[in-house]
Amino acid sequence: MQTAQTNSVEPAAIPILCRNCQSRRLGMCAALNAEQLARLSRHSRHVHHHAGDQLMADAMPISSYGNLLRGVVKLSKVLEDGRQQVVGLQFAPDLMGRLFANESRVTAEAASDVDLCVVSKSAMESVLRDSPELEHRIMLQTLRELDEARDWMVTLGRKTAAEKVASFLYLIASHADPDQDEPVTSFDLPLSRADIGDFLGLTIETVSRQMSKLKVDGVIGIENYRHVMVPDLARLRVRCG
Amino acid sequence: MQTAQTNSVEPAAIPILCRNCQSRRLGMCAALNAEQLARLSRHSRHVHHHAGDQLMADAMPISSYGNLLRGVVKLSKVLEDGRQQVVGLQFAPDLMGRLFANESRVTAEAASDVDLCVVSKSAMESVLRDSPELEHRIMLQTLRELDEARDWMVTLGRKTAAEKVASFLYLIASHADPDQDEPVTSFDLPLSRADIGDFLGLTIETVSRQMSKLKVDGVIGIENYRHVMVPDLARLRVRCG
């Protein structure tokens, strides 16, 4: 309730940390009751990271989970010789961190400035143990991520460079607004050309060329390298193959 | 218990269908108690399919789930123009079918001869509702599939044709024996060259050439097109990039 008292001894009071947190509305915390929220919040803190900060390294032990509140995080893997592949993007309000494993399978890096709610592994596990609802909610997220990973495999394996770039732009347009799934017609790219290349399995140069081509064809407009406008989403859509 | 009586009125009797079923040992049914097993088995049946049979079509409503008992199933997606991408392989004892969705996101096809336990959607959902243990078990499978999908994205996006083929052979070697995760040195390929190409984002011809190259280099031996021998797994491993 909005009128909950700060000094109330009532166990159902919403923790201060959680009062205005988006995660209670759209994120995993919507699955929690007040007691569970309180238990989790005692071992949580909100943190800010700048674009480029590494949040988690591949093969490192997991000590905490991150509830993404704002911004975009890129998940990637590298081969021994340095070739890199972005294997996923996380948008608010996703939970980050591999559940039920001891070490991370990916590197996580802030693609834009991000706000996180960092939750200790043990507190998360404790609440998970007695909240099947929470696990269910994360299950739904995991299934969605699996669907998205498989969609992306089609893009990586079977699409041309032009189709890959169009697909990427469409993906970003679709996730730009966390409150709805509809694609948006004007947005900022959260990734550099190099990251886009690593996401698409292309080089920087090829990404740049294909973006230029979309621009001269009138499918998109570009301002300051990072801002994209799409006058007609259907035209972009058909370029996705 | 092995001595459970067929005519017993005891509710804990193991259903006939389930008596010798692998799924109780390694699969999802290990998470169920006798009552749940009985409830599920009343709406289940074991079926056999031949290689090539389609088990589920993309975008079709899901009416049942399939518990894979033996064989290999390939999951794929196609673009409008017919380009195809295999987005996953399922081995026993995986559960097939997208949970918590109304329609399938992939086409599922028997890659080899397969045995399935087909479970009605409603029975599955009913048991799921009161067995968080079952959902947890499937959650673990889903997380594993997500890890594998992301591993494969690296292969699709960043590896050369030679590395892709080596990676594929290593993957099959690793899954050939359902009882252990260690790769095996002699196995049958569950997929045709065309399917391997669709899995790797390559053409038939390129797959064939790279397999031939691995053979002349002494990394693998091939018999009857489908049987592969690997004298030295480490040598295959280094070819994976």
Next chain:
DNA sequence: CGTCGGGTTGATGTCAATCAAAGTAAGTGG
């Protein structure tokens, strides 16, 4: 003003796709 990171554009090279042909094993029917 110089330099540095990120981006674009152009010239050239290369790996895998495409086009083409032929080999092999497993039917099928006479």
Next chain:
DNA sequence: CCACTTACTTTGATTGACATCAACCCGACG
């Protein structure tokens, strides 16, 4: 048993899409 078909695979020649190499542009920043 043998011709014939069919599906699958292999191998060769050529082409093309994207990578690579290289130059340059632009804004930020010391």
